[in-house]
Amino acid sequence: xxxxxxxxxxxxxxxxxxxxxxxxxxxxxxxxxxxxxxxxxxxxxxxxxxxxxxxxxxxxxxxxxx
Numbered sequence: 001x002x003x004x005x006x007x008x009x010x011x012x013x014x015x016x017x018x019x020x021x022x023x024x025x026x027x028x029x030x031x032x033x034x035x036x037x038x039x040x041x042x043x044x045x046x047x048x049x050x051x052x053x054x055x056x057x058x059x060x061x062x063x064x065x066x
Contacts, residue, residue: 019051023045052055
C-alpha cells in the first residue's frame with residue numbers, strides 16, 4: 001500500500017511539473033502577441049488555473065483516496 005502511494009505521489013508530481021513547464025512555454029509564446037505585460041501572464045495563469053479546476057470537477061472522488 002505504501003508503494004502504491006509513493007507511485008501515485010510521484011506521478012502527480014511529474015504531471016504537475018510538466019503542466020508548469022507548459023505554462024512557461026505558453027507564457028513565452030503569448031509574450032509575442034501581448035508583449036511582456038501583466039496581461040499575458042494573467043491570461044496564461046487564468047487558463048492554467050481553469051484547467052486545474054476543470055480537471056478536479058472531472059474527478060471529484062480523487063481527493064478522498066485513503
